Amino acid sequence: xxxxxxxxxxxxxxxxxxxxxxxxxxxxxxxxxxxxxxxxxxxxxxxxxxxxxxxxxxxxxxxxxxxxxxxxxxxxxxxxxxxxxxxxxxxxxxxxxxxxxxxxxxxxxxxxxxxxxxxxxxxxxxxxxxxxxxxxxxxxxxxxxxxxxxxxxxxxxxxxxxxxxxxxxxxxxxxxxxxxxxxxxxxxxxxxxxxxxxxxxxxxxxxxxxxxxxxxxxxxxxxxxxxxxxxxxxxxxxxxxxxxxxxxxxxxxxxxxxxxxxxxxxxxxxxxxxxxxxxxxxxxxxxxxxxxxxxxxxxxxxxxxxxxxxxxxxxxxxxxxxxxxxxxxxxxxxxxxxxxxxxxxxxxxxxxxxxxxxxxxxxxxxxxxxxxxxxxxxxxxxxxxxxxxxxxx
Amino acid sequence: xxxxxxxxxxxxxxxxxxxxxxxxxxxxxxxxxxxxxxxxxxxxxxxxxxxxxxxxxxxxxxxxxxxxxxxxxxxxxxxxxxxxxxxxxxxxxxxxxxxxxxxxxxxxxxxxxxxxxxxxxxxxxxxxxxxxxxxxxxxxxxxxxxxxxxxxxxxxxxxxxxxxxxxxxxxxxxxxxxxxxxxxxxxxxxxxxxxxxxxxxxxxxxxxxxxxxxxxxxxxxxxxxxxxxxxxxxxxxxxxxxxxxxxxxxxxxxxxxxxxxxxxxxxxxxxxxxx
Numbered sequence: 001x002x003x004x005x006x007x008x009x010x011x012x013x014x015x016x017x018x019x020x021x022x023x024x025x026x027x028x029x030x031x032x033x034x035x036x037x038x039x040x041x042x043x044x045x046x047x048x049x050x051x052x053x054x055x056x057x058x059x060x061x062x063x064x065x066x067x068x069x070x071x072x073x074x075x076x077x078x079x080x081x082x083x084x085x086x087x088x089x090x091x092x093x094x095x096x097x098x099x100x101x102x103x104x105x106x107x108x109x110x111x112x113x114x115x116x117x118x119x120x121x122x123x124x125x126x127x128x129x130x131x132x133x134x135x136x137x138x139x140x141x142x143x144x145x146x147x148x149x150x151x152x153x154x155x156x157x158x159x160x161x162x163x164x165x166x167x168x169x170x171x172x173x174x175x176x177x178x179x180x181x182x183x184x185x186x187x188x189x190x191x192x193x194x195x196x197x198x199x200x201x202x203x204x205x206x207x208x209x210x211x212x213x214x215x216x217x218x219x220x221x222x223x224x225x226x227x228x229x230x231x232x233x234x235x236x237x238x239x240x241x242x243x244x245x246x247x248x249x250x251x252x253x254x255x256x257x258x259x260x261x262x263x264x265x266x267x268x269x270x271x272x273x274x275x276x277x278x279x280x281x282x283x284x285x286x287x288x289x290x291x292x293x294x295x296x297x298x299x300x301x302x303x304x305x306x307x308x309x310x311x312x313x314x315x316x317x318x319x320x321x322x323x324x325x326x327x328x329x330x331x332x333x334x335x336x337x338x339x340x341x342x343x344x345x346x347x348x349x350x351x352x353x354x355x356x357x358x359x360x361x362x363x364x365x366x367x368x369x370x371x372x373x374x375x376x377x378x379x380x381x382x383x384x385x386x387x388x389x390x391x392x393x
Numbered sequence: 394x395x396x397x398x399x400x401x402x403x404x405x406x407x408x409x410x411x412x413x414x415x416x417x418x419x420x421x422x423x424x425x426x427x428x429x430x431x432x433x434x435x436x437x438x439x440x441x442x443x444x445x446x447x448x449x450x451x452x453x454x455x456x457x458x459x460x461x462x463x464x465x466x467x468x469x470x471x472x473x474x475x476x477x478x479x480x481x482x483x484x485x486x487x488x489x490x491x492x493x494x495x496x497x498x499x500x501x502x503x504x505x506x507x508x509x510x511x512x513x514x515x516x517x518x519x520x521x522x523x524x525x526x527x528x529x530x531x532x533x534x535x536x537x538x539x540x541x542x543x544x545x546x547x548x549x550x551x552x553x554x555x556x557x558x559x560x561x562x563x564x565x566x567x568x569x570x571x572x573x574x575x576x577x578x579x580x581x582x583x584x585x586x587x588x589x590x591x592x593x594x595x596x597x598x599x600x601x602x603x604x605x606x607x608x609x610x611x612x613x614x615x616x617x618x619x620x621x622x623x624x625x626x627x628x629x630x631x632x633x634x635x636x637x638x639x640x641x642x643x644x645x646x647x648x649x650x651x652x653x654x655x656x657x658x659x660x661x662x663x664x665x666x667x668x
Contacts, residue, residue, distance in 0.1 A: 015666070057665065061401060061508035064662040070401040084506040087428055089435040094428075101424035102509045130435075 004073065005154055005186040006036040006059065011068035012210075013054050026375075028054040030210035031068070036203075038073075038153075039184040041176070043191065043201030043218060045225055050207040052190050056156055059188065074153030074186075077103045079144065088132035092123060092142055095131055099146045113149045120175070121145035148175050158190045176200060194222045209376060236357045238341075239278075245352040249345050250279035250319070255357045259330075265359060267381065268366035271330040273305070277343060277351075279319040288314040289344035290323060294337050295355075296378035302337065303380050334363035335378030405662030408655060415510040425517035429492075430524060444528040451480055455596035465597045470631050474533075474542045478630060479595035479623050481529040482553060485522050486561045486619055487586050492518040493565025494582055497573055501668045504573075511661055512654070515565045519558045526554065546630030553626045560618045560646040563653030570660040574667045593619045615641035618649070 013029040029051045036042050044052050057063045059070060060078035085102040086095045096117055100110040118124055121141040123134075131139060147155065157176075173196060176187060191197055197204060197218060204221040206214045214221050235256035244251070254276040257265055265271050273292075279285060292305040305325055307314055314323070338358050343351040363372045366381040406414075415422070434440045452473065459465045460472045467475040493515035497504060500514065530550060537544055572578040594602050599620065603611050615621045621642020628635035 058401060061399070062505065063665045064405045065401065065403050067403055070399075072399040072401070075397060076399065078507065085503050087432060089432045090428065094431065098424050098428055101418070101421045102503070102507055104418060104509065105420075106418060107420045107423070 002035075003038040004035050005038040005040075006034075006073075006188070007071045008032060008034040008055075008059075009069045009071075011055070011058065011070060012066050013051075013058060013063070014066040027210050029058070029065070032207075032210070032212055034205060034212070034215070036186055036188065038186055040202045041187040041189055041200050043189050043197040043204040043222075044207065045191070045194070045197060045204060045222065046207035046213075047229070049209075051210040052207055053158065054210075055207070056158055056188070056190060060156055072154060075104065076154040076156065077147060077152035078156035079147040079158070084143075086131055086139070086143065089130055091130055092118075092121075092127040092134070095142065096146055099143065103147060104152070117145045117149045120149055120171075144172055148172065152185075154186045154188070156188045173200060194226060198222055238353055238356055241353055241356070243354070246343070246349040247345075247351075249282065249348070249350045250277050250285055250343060251351045252276070252341055252343055252353060252356070253278045255339070255341070257359060265330060265332070265361045267331070267333055267361055267364035267372075268329045268368070269364055271327045273325040273327075275323040275325070275341075277321065277323070282319040284319055285317050285345050286315060287344075287346045288317055288323070289342075289347075290325075291342040291344070292325070293340045293342075294332075295340065296335065296337060302378065303331075329366060330361065330364075331366065331381045332361040333366075333377055333379040333381060334361060334372075335376050336360050337378055406658060408658050411510065411512060411658045411661065412654075415512050415516075418510070421509060421513045422517050422520070425513055426520040429517065429521040433521070441524075441528070444525045445532065447525065448477070448480060448484060448529040448532055451484060452477055455480070459596040463597075465601065467598055470627075471540045471542065474537050474540055474631075475598070475627070476596050477529075477533045477536055478627055481526060481533055482557050482622060482626065483590065483593065483595045483619065484529060485526045485554070486557050487590075488522045488525060489519050489558065489561035490564050490568075490586065491582060492521065493562055494568035494572060495579060496565065497569040497664065498576065498579060501573075505665050505668055511664065512566075512657060515569050515657070516562055518565065519562050522558075543630055543632070546626075549626065549629045553622050556618065556622050556643060556646050559650040563646070563649035563651075566653035566657040570657050570664065573660075573664055589617070589619075593617055594623060595619075599624055612638050612641065615639065616645055618642040618646040622646075 011029055011032045012027065015026045015028055017024045017026050032051070032055065044055065046052050054063070056078065058065050059072070060076065085099050087098060090098060096114065097107060097110055100113075101107070118127055121138075121144075123138050123141060126134065126138065131142070134142070147157075176189075177200065187200075189197070189201060201218045203216065204218045205212055206221050206225050214224060235254065237254055238251075239253045252275060254274075256274045256276075258272040258274055259265055260270055275290060289308045290306065291308075294302045294305065296302050307323075307325070317323070336358060337360075338355045340354045341352065341356045342349060361378075365372050434443075437443065439446070455476050456472065459476070465472070496514040496518055497511070504511065530547070534544065534547060536542075537547075568578050568582065592602070599614070602614055602620075606614065615636075615638045619642075621639040625635055625639050625642075627633065
């Protein structure tokens with residue numbers, strides 16, 4: 001029988017969000033089930049808001065689930081953010097005791113490990129200096145050293161390795177490796193650093209929108225994750241796509257979303273779709289028609305962006321150049337979209353690329369009403385007026 | 394190999410589990426206390442002397458206001474001995490209520506990031522206050538020695554101190570967890586304590602308070618536990634009548650404390666979500 005250190009059963013966490021008196025619920029975790037064997041290192045990956053932090057918070061008992069159950073065999077300590085539970089007025093030595101106690105160790109245990117901690121951190125000289133005089137690097141070293149040297153059977157690590165110099169990072173990774181093999185310690189490790197994840201983890205779970213998207217061998221999952229991340233972007237090169245249709249008189253070479261928020265698309269905020277095209281033979285193009293059909297998922301039609309239909313005829317444009325589709329208030333709702341592009345020149349289809357582009361829109365206050373849909377629900381905001389007056393017709 | 398197993402469910406911690414965790418690691422209480430004491434005196438020139446300056450100023454203030462200006466009479470007990478015997482407990486009470494009430498709000502980041510038995514925060518403040526109390530008690534000893542007042546009754550201080558601590562921590566536990574959601578409470582505490590100071594016989598004898606309340610209602614004053622405790626302490630120290638109604642104060646203190654612990658543990662699981 002496998003020795004299970006952490007057993008998560010149908011764990012859900014729902015947050016009530018109150019915006020202008022309206023209650024909305026938001027599922028940060030949605031029925032997640034997972035088993036972690038003793039002595040294994042489990043990597044947790046996912047984009048921001050995928051539920052990684054919520055999961056760790058529940059495991060470390062900072063917050064409680066809305067439903068579901070976790071059973072943890074053995075003492076668990078979490079290193080969620082460096083320096084939490086440090087006091088700047090106290091010396092490094094005092095902070096080791098303070099931090100250790102908060103992490104659940106007795107003074108005796110800390111004393112036994114004290115020399116190891118100090119040596120590992122490499123800041124022996126400053127151990128009696130108040131930590132407010134430490135550099136941020138020293139801070140990180142000390143904090144990590146405390147958690148790494150104290151010996152919980154299960155350790156939770158969230159992104160701490162993102163800070164600190166490369167050499168110390170390497171040292172931490174080695175220490176984690178040692179801990180795993182020698183002491184049989186179970187580690188749950190959240191990181192955006194795929195190299196570290198691949199290097200350390202036996203198994204990786206990929207969370208997306210509060211659910212487990214994939215779970216399995218580290219390399220495979222990180223590869224899938226990275227591929228997925230690249231597909232959703234604010235720009236895409238189309239030049240290399242071979243699967244296109246049309247006469248090829250002029251072709252679409254690149255699409256990019258421009259926004260004042262530097263790459264983030266937010267509902268209701270200004271945004272511009274920049275369309276680069278290229279013609280090998282023509283200096284000018286007459287009667288251009290762009291038809292960009294936007295889908296939710298891959299099949300479901302949402303809306304068409306069409307310069308002709310919207311009354312913006314483009315009679316004469318350079319043979320190679322850029323077109324812009326401007327939105328004063330981006331009407332896309334929070335969610336992911338794919339675009340299939342068509343370019344017509346003089347009424348003939350010149351180029352067509354299916355699923356040319358995937359983009360993501362973040363939630364925003366489209367109507368300036370204070371209302372923000374928290375749900376990921378692709379769709380379109382439309383103008384609407386409400387009152388109690390009957391219309392004139 | 395015995396391992397401790399933790400089960401996390403939506404119900405959160407049970408009362409017994411929360412208490413067990415607190416006592417399993419008593420070092421945490423000690424560490425918090427040590428931290429607060431160190432931080433309090435860090436980068437101060439006068440350091441520990443502040444613990445003496447504060448009761449001295451307090452004593453001087455009530456001496457002028459209540460004795461010189463208002464002409465409060467304390468019978469055979471010199472006013473200074475009388476007032477100081479009340480002030481030492483009042484100052485401790487006021488310090489612990491203020492500090493423990495703010496104990497969660499002040500470490501919000503920590504609550505959001507790390508789990509630890511949170512009860513240690515408000516309870517720890519009752520230990521921090523002991524330094525000031527010790528210095529003030531010493532001051533009372535000296536004043537009584539100089540003025541030729543009784544000293545033996547001072548030995549009863551642990552009893553009164555314990556009762557005062559229970560009351561203060563009980564109040565602190567309730568206010569600290571509620572004020573994570575409603576910060577307004579933090580604003581009210583100074584006013585509330587000031588008001589309470591004037592309706593508690595700290596700087597004037599209880600007879601003065603009772604004289605404005607109809608006789609049949611006089612037992613009401615004992616619902617303010619500090620009233621009863623001061624009567625008890627002064628009775629033990631200087632002699633004089635101790636009303637059996639002091640029991641009301643003792644029972645109130647215990648109820649406040651138990652209610653505080655239960656309330657605190659009940660709200661514990663939602664703390665991080667409310668920040």
